[in-house]
Amino acid sequence: MTPQPGTPPRPSPIRRTLAILAGVFALAIILLIALWNWDWFVPTINRRASAALHRPVTVAHLHVQLGWTTTITLDDPHIGQPEGFTSEKEEFASARSLTIAIKPWPYLVGHGLTFPLIALDTPRGDIVALKDGRNNYTFTADGKPAPDDGSPTSLPHIDELRITDGDIRIALARLRSDFRLAVHTTPPADGKPGTIVADAKGRYAAQPITGHFVGGALLTLANAQNPYPVDLSIANGPTSVTLRGTVDDPLHFAGAQLNLKLAGPDMSLLYPLIGIPIPQTPRYSIAGKLDYTAAKIRFTGFDGHLGSSDIGGDIIVDPHQKVPFVDAALHSHLVDLADLAGFVGGEPGHTKAENTADTNVLPDQRINVPKLNAVNAHIAYHGDHIENKRIPLDNIDVDATVQDGAIDVRKLNFAVGTGTLASTATLNPAANNDFSTRFKLDVSRVPVTRLMKGAGSLEGQGTIGGHVTLSSTGHSVANLVANGTGGITLVLDQGGHLSAILPDLLGLQLGNALLSALGLPDRTPLQCFIADMPLKDGILSTNAFLLQTGDTRTTGDGTINFRNNTLDYAITTRAIHFTIASFPGAVHITGPLHSPTILPGAEIAGRLAATGALAAVFPPAAIIPTIQFGVGKGSACEQAVEQAYAHPAAGIAPGATTGPRPSAAAKAGRARTSGAKERKSAAEVRAAWEKKQQHNHQ
Structure with a gap:
């Protein structure tokens, strides 16, 4: 039928059908959006997250707002502990809600993930690491850290991280640590960017710890153009650390401008915080x-004080080697050696408590092998001026390395006036955490005037020189000497004043007591001093010990036992010339090294008794026991020196350490002038010396 003019055409059945279907589909979409429940995906999320994280994961509700910026909210998410950690009282992680805003389009076109917002409401965490290496935060099947493939980690771009009322527990068994972090963020305000704030409280390295950290917002952290601000203060036991400044592009290690301050009663307590043993x-x-x-961490231009000494320098750490490497260049303008006692196994400072049970006179702190293996290091140290009440040292130079647990002291030198005390040592690891050790000290041309200056006198002349050697295996300075073999060979050339030298050489208390016991007056002129004493298995014996003044000759004989820190020694003084009112004989020094007993020998006691008896019978006769006829000048000193050169107990002849020795021509000239015979052989010298020693004891 032909449609009438002016009548609109009727739609075809196909069009009507498509229109109806489109309407039904639109209605279905509207109904789907209106009635859709995103919780239908929750079981799938729980199942897949649990499989990926190797621990149970549950989410109560899921909310999604679609758009160019899609917002996803998880209500009441909970992440349980993995296998092996189910006894923990808390879950691994939970929150009241987790909201993530994501821009899908940049990711779809290959520009990576962009998160305008990540918001955590009341997050809770429980971070645990066990002594066996397993932990609950690496999300591996066995609970152990995944191997590092060396590939760089790329982080998504996060515009804002928002944390409200966070509480995280961190328990690290190997570090003996268990503390909590209270974390929250602050929003930008008054033109200032937001911040991340964290407060720590608990125990770290078995010491109470409190800490406060304020850092820039995560947006600042990821922005390479803006330095990231850092303000950190930590109190770990008695140790305090403050760190303030900015970090340049921290995700790519571009550098920093940070001020670090460390303070506390003992630098060894820093080990848990910095990982470097001190x-x-x-x-x-x-x-x-x-x-x-x-590549490097640098602590530069630092200065401060260490006890009564000042300390400064630069420390550079390379943490990327298998064992971290530390290069330290240190200096002091004024140093008290007591402050450095800990570096040789002693107790630093002047406040050491008396311990009557400790009989060691040498440092006995055991070298900590595990800490020594934790780092390789090169240390250079110079002290401009030394304050020391015992020996007048002027300055100190140290150059030492630690490599794979071995210690190589290339230089440990002290200046003493125009002379030096120069020592070297090597300590190589041995069985039972011991060290195979070789030590050598060269005493070179140390002027007697410098020693006298330390005792309050500026007079005297001559130099002292020689060597000290030690070969041993042990775990501390005291133990090494107690097991050691070596010796001491020291020679004084041209003399000085005995009263100025003995207290410094033997210690103030023992030196002054010995001077009093020997009856030697103040400022006794010293013409010769020889000490040639071998050390075998920790026992120091005597080849020669001689002190000669203008009027007396004093010899020593006996042993010093470093195994039990005792000594059994006799000092005998004889007049060189005819003398009246003197009590010759041996003075015995026995007992513990730290508090020996000094008593007169039988000869002195007999003469004292005889004097008392004669005084009672006939007073003028009391002077008879005090008469000495003298042993004569002789050549005991020269012979002792020759013996020290021929058979030095230290294994090294003094050589030029006391100054250039006279040439052979000069010796021959003196011999011809004086009519003396040619120099005796070593055997003849030894025989003459032993004969002279016997004569001195008669």
């Missing part, structure tokens, strides 16, 4: 610049 020290406070690159 010997015991007295109270310290140092501050300097901290910087880092992808």
Whole structure:
């Protein structure tokens, strides 16, 4: 039928059908959007997340707002503990809600993930690491850290991280640590960017710890153009650390401008915080610049004090080697050697408590092998001026390395006036955490005037020189000497004043007591001193010990036992010339090294008794026991020196350490002038010396 003019055409059945279907589909979409429940995906999310994280995961509800920026919210998410950690009282992680805003389009076109917002409401965490290496935060099937394939980790771009009322527990068994972090963020305000704030409280390295950290917002952290601000303060037991400044592009190790300050009663307590072992020290406070690159960590230009000494320098750490390497260049303008005692196994400072049970006179702190293996190091140290009440040292130079647990002291030198005390040592690891050790000290041309200056006198002349050697295996200075073999060979050339030297050589208490026991007056002129004493298995014996003044000759004989820190020694003084009112004979020094007993020998006691008896019978006769006829000048000193050169107990002849020895021509000239015979052989010298020693004891 032909449609009438003006009547609209009727739609075809196909069009009507398509229109109806489109309407039904649109209605279905509307109904689907209106009635859709995103919780239908929750079981799938729980199942797949649990399989991926190797622990149970549950989410109560899922909310999604679609758009160019899609927002996903998980209500009441919970992540349980993995196998092996189910006894923990808390879950691994939970929150009241987790909201993630994501921009899908940049990701779809290959520009990576962009998160305008990640928001955590009341997050809770429980981070645990066990002594066997397993932990609950690496998400591996066996609970052990996954191997590092060396590939760089790329992080998504996050515009804002928002944390409200966070509480995270961190328990690390190997570090003896269990503390909590209270974490929250602050929003931008008054033109200032937001911040991340964390407060720590608990125990770290078995010491109470409190800490406060304020850092820039995560947006700042990821922005390479803006330095990331850092403000950190930590109190770990008695140790305090503050770190303030900025970090340049921290995700790519571009550098930093940080001020670091460390203070506390003992630098060894820093080991858990910095991972670098340091010997015991007295109270310290140092501050300097901290910087880092992808290769090195640098603590430069630092200065401060260590006990009563000042300390400064630069420390550079390479943490990327198999064992971290530390290169330290240190200096002091004024140093008290007591502050450095911890570096040789002693107790630093002047406040050591008396311990009557400790009979060691040498440092006995055991070398900590595990800490020594934790780092390789090169240490250079110079002290401009030394404050020391015992021996007048002027300055100190140290150059030492630690490599694979071995210690190589290439240089440990002290200046003494125009002379030096120069020592070297090597300590190589041995069985039972011991060290095979070789030590050598060269005493070179140390002027007697410098020793006298330390005793308050500026007079005297001559130099002292020689060597000290030690070969041993042990675990501390005291133990090494107690097991050691070596010797001491020291020679004094041209003399000085005995009263100025003995207290410094033997210690103030023992030296002054010995001077009093020997009856030697103040400022006795010293013409010769020889000490040639071998050490075998920790026992120091005597080849020769001679002190000669203008009027007396004093010889020593006996042993010093470093195994049990005792001595059994006799000092005998004889007049060189005819003398009246003197009590010759041996003085016995026995007992513990730290508090020996000094008593007169039988000869002195007999003469004292005889004097008393004669005084009672006939007073003028009391002077008879005090008469000495003298042993004569002789050549005991020269012969002892020759013996020290021929058979030095230290294994090294004094050589030029006391000054250039006279040439053979000069010796021959003197011999011809005096009519003396040619120099005796070593055997003849030894025989003459032994004969003279016997004569002195008669």
